[in-house]
Ligand code: UD1
């Protein structure tokens with residue numbers, strides 16, 4: 461049921477304040493006296509000690525689920541102190557890459573049925589790793605075959621383009637980081653700020669959704685383009701990849717997510733006055749580096765669309781020479797949840813304006829059950 465919406469993708473983008481609320485329901489605990497703020501992931505509580513003892517955490521997934529894990533990687537590294545590595549499921553299988561008994565392998569999948577992810581799970585089980593699932597679908601193959609896990613509870617997702625599952629996956633992995641780090645007193649203040657940020661996140665998503673019309677206007681400007689680059693770094697490298705994936709998947713426009721630190725190692729050669737470039741430059745520890753990226757793109761007359769925190773327009777775009785998307789600022793590790801929303805809206809409007817099928821892009825299936 462699409463309710464008042466024209467497409468499932470549109471509905472699923474707009475219901476993110478509610479889906480995120482459901483994802484967190486009963487899992488964030490604020491109040492009590494001694495241990496005031498904490499998280500409770502019922503599916504993991506008996507396994508946290510084993511996870512904390514592991515030598516490495518390996519995230520495994522495909523497409524948007526991989527990107528969600530990439531977005532959560534920095535906070536997991538920070539709060540757990542355990543090395544975190546990333547694997548595209550098919551690539552792990554192609555290489556028969558090393559997975560050890562001392563590893564915690566985390567399988568991220570909305571459907572819980574993706575063939576590559578499922579085969580990678582079988583492979584990790586054979587190699588003796590502790591296998592953790594992060595899935596949206598209760599009773600799915602990945603939920604059944606992992607040792608333990610967390611359901612993201614985002615509600616059924618129908619659009620082939622994953623939107624609300626992405627933001628819920630990031631939130632669950634941030635909660636996973638909080639749960640693993642729960643025994644470390646030095647990070648208490650940081651963890652409490654993140655928990656406060658999580659409580660407020662649905663409101664902030666509601667706020668960023670107000671950019672809908674602005675993104676439609678931007679889509680009108682970009683309707684006939686051949687290509688769109690998206691630059692991000694740090695917490696928002698994943699946002700660049702995910703924004704580009706949405707644009708190519710539904711709007712059928714070539715788009716590439718680029719890690720900004722690699723700009724001078726190739727991508728800069730593409731920059732001219734015609735190619736549109738989105739630069740994600742919201743306020744975090746990488747901000748000044750992103751400012752200098754913007755200056756260098758500007759010096760090459762790049763057509764810039766800069767995403768920044770509210771009030772930072774002048775700091776990212778001196779002289780008003782670029783188009784600016786201002787988004788609400790949240791705790792740095794939760795910012796990817798906010799920043800992806802305007803890009804989801806942009807991909808959606810581009811698709812409608814270009815006249816393509818929103819909910820069932822050509823050649824794609826919601827759940828990729830063959831290899
Ligand atoms: C569970 C109930 C929820 C109830 C809550 C009350 C289910 C599905 N969930 O939620 O309805 O409101 O208790 O405390 O009945 N698991 C995996 N792999 C995965 C995902 C989950 O093995 O990929 C396992 C978990 O380890 C856990 C079980 O499935 O044993 C349920 O997980 P989850 O729904 O996340 O647990 P709760 O949030 O505690």
Ligand code: M6R
Nearest residue numbers: 523524525569570571574621622
């Ligand atoms: O169900 P899964 O999360 O395992 O699916 C993984 C990918 O097939 C999926 O995210 C795909 O990239 C989406 N269509 C992206 O929107």
